[in-house]
Every structure is written in C-alpha cells, then in structure tokens.
Amino acid sequence: MDITLIQEMVRNGDYYWRQHAVERSIERDISETEVAEAILNGRIIEEYPDDKYGPSCLIYGRTTGGRPIHVHCSLPPDIWIITVYKPDADEWVDFSKRKR
Secondary structure: OOHHHHHHHHHOOOOEEOHHHHHHHHHOOOOHHHHHHHHHOOEEEEEEOOOOOOOEEEEEEEOOOOOEEEEEEEOOOOOEEEEEEOOOOOOEEOOOEEOO
16 A cells, blocks of 8 residues: 555545544544644555454654654545554564564
C-alpha cells in the first residue's frame, strides 16, 4: 500500500475518527492536528490486510514539533483513524520496527 492516497485524503480533510481513536487521543494528549501532521510526514510501517473490520495499516510519523506518533488507520476508499499513540521506545527500534 502506498501512503500517497492516504496523505492526499487527509490533506483534503476526507477522513473520519472512530470513537476509540477520539478517546485515546484525548487520554494521550494527541491533537487532531498532530495526527494529520504525523500522517502527512509519515510512512506505513505495518500492513494488516486481514484486520477485523477491513484492511488497515500502521503509520509512523512525526509532528512538525518532532513528536513521534503512530496512527492505525483503515485503507481507502474510506480512511478511518482507529487509534493513535506515542510509540514506546522499549518496544520499537527507531519507532518504526517492532523489537522482537
């Protein structure tokens, strides 16, 4: 999956938030702007073609302030933000590859 279409849709405001993502973003103090920045500056680091509700991916990106963020979102035609979080350095190598 190429991130270009996801980024274009986010740039155009053509995406939605699952309730879970809204709750987690509030709990984790991650703004909608930061999520968009992370997607627009990011790359897909994992793909989930057989995800429960349809194909999805995990995007790693940084905000314009440098904050690392992971965004789990569905794939086009409809982009849904599923959850967002700051990756734990103990679980990720450079926030982009899971430590095994």
